[in-house]
């Protein structure tokens with residue numbers, strides 16, 4: 001596939017361009033490399049790429065499952081026509097689950113109360129809910145505490161024997177999948193294997209056992225099991241940047257998101273002029289600055305002020321001064337070729353030398369996950385397909 005998404009379309013103000021071919025390509029490449037069925041995680045509006053659109057592209061790329069956090073996300077995928085296997089894992093005590101069961105969504109149980117609720121919904125509907133059991137192997141977040149696991153499994157088996165539900169999976173989640181030096185992952189794998197053994201001894205025969213997120217799947221072959229839950233790598237973002245021995249470089253995944261804007265204004269400023277609120281940057285020499293119409297209301301990190309770069313006229317140029325609600329400033333130096341209306345790429349694939357979401361993460365002292373999931377505000381998303389003719 002072409003490494004550069006089709007962004008050379010007329011530009012109005014600012015937009016988020018999503019290359020669906022990149023998502024398709026990434027899913028298919030990951031599936032081929034990992035040799036394991038894939039659950040593509042599309043929670044949080046597809047990590048900022050669009051829930052329904054990302055899900056569709058992932059299915060086209062071969063995603064065996066989709067994974068989401070909330071009930072609403074799962075139901076939105078069904079409403080959009082997705083009919084494949086789909087797991088939700090953060091269902092609230094206040095939420096009715098009949099709709100999920102009726103829509104053939106695999107639901108996750110953490111507690112015996114969850115199991116009873118799913119069984120009751122199945123009973124009311126005359127259907128057999130598909131339930132996955134989550135065990136906490138050390139993250140201390142969702143899932144049954146290991147001490148409660150035998151109880152959960154025992155009730156699940158009773159309900160299954162009664163035909164009240166079917167246990168389709170057992171799963172857990174890594175605390176530090178992106179850090180191969182952290183012994184936590186090996187320990188979690190061991191605890192998970194014990195939990196699976198306990199479930200099997202109780203008579204459960206789940207279809208899938210799964211543990212790994214993107215980083216776990218890429219860095220720990222032993223954690224791939226029956227299924228891997230791949231989120232961030234789907235979107236072409238390295239889950240473990242800078243980790244030795246990571247296969248990332250050989251994978252050839254492509255970032256799917258490009259954020260671009262037009263320059264609102266270009267002007268000369270004098271030496272000594274302070275730029276943006278509180279004059280956190282002061283020009284040492286006369287220079288030319290450009291005004292970019294996006295700010296923290298669009299999800300641009302305020303920390304990135306004076307640290308990030310943007311790509312204008314074929315080169316990266318520094319953001320100057322504080323990030324405001326609606327705007328940021330870029331230093332164009334003495335380049336007189338840049339005019340108002342010129343294209344600014346905040347981040348993209350990096351193929352033409354533009355910054356990436358990872359560069360923005362470093363400038364913002366966060367992770368690229370946060371960069372892509374927070375971007376939005378007044379910006380609209382536009383979908384392109386770099387493998388389709390006539391879309392360039």
Ligand SMILES: *Cc1c(COP(=O)(O)O)cnc(C)c1O
Nearest residue numbers: 041173213214215229230231232
């Ligand atoms: C978000 C999430 C994932 C995906 O994680 P990535 O690091 O983006 O691959 C997998 N499993 C669970 C339970 C999650 O919440």
